[in-house]
Amino acid sequence: MAVEDARPERATDRASWINDPKVRGAFYQILLVLALAWLIWEIIDNTRTNLEQRNMATGWGFLDETAGFGIILNLIQYSEISNYGRALFVGFLNTLLVAGIGVFLATVIGFIVGIARLSKNWVISRIAYVYIEVLRNIPLLLQIFFWYFAVLRAVPGKREMGTIVPGVHLNIAGLRAPAPVFEEGSTPTVIALILAIVISFVIKGWSAKRQAATGQRFPVLWTAIGLIVVLPLIVFLATGMPISISYPEFRDTGPMLMRGFQEGTGFVLIPEFLSLLLALSLYTATFIAEIVRAGILAVSHGQTEASYALGLRPGSTLRLVIIPQAMRVIIPPLTSQYLNLTKNSSLAVAIAYPDLVSVGGTVLNQTGQAIEIIAIWMLVYLSISLLTSAFMNWYNKRMALVER
Amino acid sequence: MTMTHADESTSEAYVRDRMVEDAAPPSSSVGAIGWMRANLFSSIPNTILTLLGIYIVYLVVPPLIEFTLVNAVWEGEDRTACAQAHGACWPYVEAYFWTFIYGRYPDPERWRVNLTFFLFAIGLVPLLVPQMPFKREGLIYMLAFFPVAALILLTGGDFTYAGFFLPMPEGELRFWIEFLLVAAAVTGGIYLLTREAGGNAKGTALSILAGFGVLAALFFVASIDFGLVEVETPLWGGLLVTLVIAVTGIAASLPIGIALALGRRSNLPIVRLISVIFIEFWRGVPLITVLFMSSVMLPLFLPEGITFDKLLRALIGVALFASAYMAEVVRGGLQAIGKGQYEGAMALGLRYWQMMSKIILPQALTLVIPGIVNTFIGLFKDTTLVLIIGLFDLLGIIQSSYTDPNWASPTQSHTGYLVAALIFWVFCFSMSRYSIYMERRLDTGHKR
Numbered sequence: 001m002a003v004e005d006a007r008p009e010r011a012t013d014r015a016s017w018i019n020d021p022k023v024r025g026a027f028y029q030i031l032l033v034l035a036l037a038w039l040i041w042e043i044i045d046n047t048r049t050n051l052e053q054r055n056m057a058t059g060w061g062f063l064d065e066t067a068g069f070g071i072i073l074n075l076i077q078y079s080e081i082s083n084y085g086r087a088l089f090v091g092f093l094n095t096l097l098v099a100g101i102g103v104f105l106a107t108v109i110g111f112i113v114g115i116a117r118l119s120k121n122w123v124i125s126r127i128a129y130v131y132i133e134v135l136r137n138i139p140l141l142l143q144i145f146f147w148y149f150a151v152l153r154a155v156p157g158k159r160e161m162g163t164i165v166p167g168v169h170l171n172i173a174g175l176r177a178p179a180p181v182f183e184e185g186s187t188p189t190v191i192a193l194i195l196a197i198v199i200s201f202v203i204k205g206w207s208a209k210r211q212a213a214t215g216q217r218f219p220v221l222w223t224a225i226g227l228i229v230v231l232p233l234i235v236f237l238a239t240g241m242p243i244s245i246s247y248p249e250f251r252d253t254g255p256m257l258m259r260g261f262q263e264g265t266g267f268v269l270i271p272e273f274l275s276l277l278l279a280l281s282l283y284t285a286t287f288i289a290e291i292v293r294a295g296i297l298a299v300s301h302g303q304t305e306a307s308y309a310l311g312l313r314p315g316s317t318l319r320l321v322i323i324p325q326a327m328r329v330i331i332p333p334l335t336s337q338y339l340n341l342t343k344n345s346s347l348a349v350a351i352a353y354p355d356l357v358s359v360g361g362t363v364l365n366q367t368g369q370a371i372e373i374i375a376i377w378m379l380v381y382l383s384i385s386l387l388t389s390a391f392m393n394w395y396n397k398r399m400a401l402v403e404r
Numbered sequence: 405m406t407m408t409h410a411d412e413s414t415s416e417a418y419v420r421d422r423m424v425e426d427a428a429p430p431s432s433s434v435g436a437i438g439w440m441r442a443n444l445f446s447s448i449p450n451t452i453l454t455l456l457g458i459y460i461v462y463l464v465v466p467p468l469i470e471f472t473l474v475n476a477v478w479e480g481e482d483r484t485a486c487a488q489a490h491g492a493c494w495p496y497v498e499a500y501f502w503t504f505i506y507g508r509y510p511d512p513e514r515w516r517v518n519l520t521f522f523l524f525a526i527g528l529v530p531l532l533v534p535q536m537p538f539k540r541e542g543l544i545y546m547l548a549f550f551p552v553a554a555l556i557l558l559t560g561g562d563f564t565y566a567g568f569f570l571p572m573p574e575g576e577l578r579f580w581i582e583f584l585l586v587a588a589a590v591t592g593g594i595y596l597l598t599r600e601a602g603g604n605a606k607g608t609a610l611s612i613l614a615g616f617g618v619l620a621a622l623f624f625v626a627s628i629d630f631g632l633v634e635v636e637t638p639l640w641g642g643l644l645v646t647l648v649i650a651v652t653g654i655a656a657s658l659p660i661g662i663a664l665a666l667g668r669r670s671n672l673p674i675v676r677l678i679s680v681i682f683i684e685f686w687r688g689v690p691l692i693t694v695l696f697m698s699s700v701m702l703p704l705f706l707p708e709g710i711t712f713d714k715l716l717r718a719l720i721g722v723a724l725f726a727s728a729y730m731a732e733v734v735r736g737g738l739q740a741i742g743k744g745q746y747e748g749a750m751a752l753g754l755r756y757w758q759m760m761s762k763i764i765l766p767q768a769l770t771l772v773i774p775g776i777v778n779t780f781i782g783l784f785k786d787t788t789l790v791l792i793i794g795l796f797d798l799l800g801i802i803q804s805s806y807t808d809p810n811w812a813s814p815t816q817s818h819t820g821y822l823v824a825a826l827i828f829w830v831f832c833f834s835m836s837r838y839s840i841y842m843e844r845r846l847d848t849g850h851k852r
Contacts, residue, residue: 029674036678043705050704121450122443123457137832138825139785142799146821153817343690350792357692370700377693378685385688 047371062367063088069362071354073270084363091359092380098276098355099342105281106341107334110288115318117293128289136286141347143283147275148351159259161250169248173260175274176248179267186242192235193228200224272353276345284341288334295330296322328399335392339385346381356380471818486813493819496811503805504823507641507796513633516557517644523553524651532838534845551655552622558648560634563626576627583623587616637715641796643827645715649722649797650784654730654776656723657783661730662769666760668731669738679731686728691786694721699793718790726783733775737768771846777839781832788828799824 063085075093116128156162162171169176207218248266299322307321348355364373444454475491486493527550530542567578591612599605667679698721749759791800802820
């Protein structure tokens, strides 16, 4: 609160300098800085003596030492002989993986449930309500434990298939599904696919412009589907079908220890990942659903009536009129939910999903370098938080209502 | 209307003197059927949705009832009762229930925990119910009496103080001399400052002295031997630890949060910068890393010879973490107060702290009660994380009970999680209802 000094001139002669808000402000701030500096110095000093006394190693040298432990999920090349630095990086990538997919799933579920909560259909809106109120009031860690220890431990054992739908199997070792195998010469097909997607977006932009200018519509959806299916398919056939599908191979004969799904066949999702992902996205979705509901309710009812009066159907009204306006209300709290999900993914340590915190914990136990590890954790999460909020602020600014 | 009975037949056909009774609405648009037609089966997509919904209910509810009631085991002494069970193992919950509440707190001392819960409840009710009188007394009770009572009851009291800095033998005497010195120094310093500034020096000094008096009384009471057996914190567990962490966390985070919120809105640049850095730092990192930090790094930060026990370390971490969130909640309240309130206070000639404590904060804090309750709910759920650093909160104690070979059975973990979920849910759901109730009450429609 800026207080302008509006007293008449003669008053300043009488007032002591000690009553000058500027002097006082400076005084208190200097006092605060000194106290803080003392506190920080004290902490550093104590830490140094304590570390010396306990003979604890310091410095970043440990990052180059051999880790010597395996990680059950690695997106990049990693083995026991890799160094600690690489292990931590693998953990970081795993955090990003589960957080990224979790954000996507939570958004989808959250939007569906949030809209269902407002449905005129009594059964649907009640189910959405019960879902939100139940899951959001139970601690996330408990939900992770539930999925991991109670659900995914109750599925068939390692030597059984546990088929859910043909081709997809769930047993105690994880979820297995067919996986595409990119053989040599498959690059053109992938490029064709990316190209098709890019062209579809270009067509969408062009069609929107044309519709705005002339009112003529262009069947974007069908063109895009055609492009995305046909173009890669032609390239695929032309290059001699270089992509094959690897089905999970199951063996129920032979030596007991060799039975079960064979390594390297099909696509595996480990149970730790599955339970963390399920718990994170179902839990965060409840918060997103409430945000979506509040956002939609914030759009005036007149907008709905006007769009009905224009002859739009309920679906189109929601998609073209309500949601775009609701997005302005939704985005800021949505960002903080995304960040919460990312930070909550650190609970992985409780079920040993190898995320940054979990891998970092192992490294901490092996090297004893607590300060460095905790500094890495905090730095990484802080940067993720700050980057996400920066991006979302930019996006929010772009979406904001341009007012006079 | 005049009736001429001479020509009765025509007049009757011509004018009615009574309204015709309303015809009943078609049976398809009233009652249960009408409601169903309007809400469930109004169109084909709606009907499909309804059927889908019923199918979801069918998938979830019957198995849940089967598990908890139909297939559940109700009686037994040990694991043999539940070894073949396909439903919940209730005897296990019965055997462990009090452990879930108190942890390993010694049996004969559990009345102390109950008394603490009771003292907390009677202090809380007058604060929560807006219509109840004695708000001020309730607040003093909760801020001064209850914390000391709870501390003494739960730990056993009889604290000894060693003192800190004076070059004399450790002991109570050193502590009290140091206390007097600090009290005298602070009071004297502030007295001189206020006198120089032309304020009410005597009054300020007296009130600060009174504060120190209360503090001394609390320290003294905590050092009295009430004859209670000492119960060390590693024995605490279950719901007790969950509540201790959540309540202490929120209580400690309120003052820090208010200070940070004021700091963030201050016009002193360094104060603002420090507040922003502090708030954004704690909000940007996950609680689990904070807990690791407080359990692993805090001992390194402290001077030699001072050690905190595990629970206290977790409490410090939780309080710092929660205060950042609290600061943002309070800031929301401060921003919701109209500029006119600030200007009015300044026009009355109030100083900054007078303006804040008498005009702004009372309004702002009332406005953010729902936000505070929501932060509390979040904290309450987050206390489960302390099990990762080896404390036994409610979830931790349930998780650790699974290692008991006496009760090992296929449905033990399901049953345990169900009980944990139920307890957490009841707490959190009722708190969220309270928060919604307060929100409605506080929403006077004057928002601009």
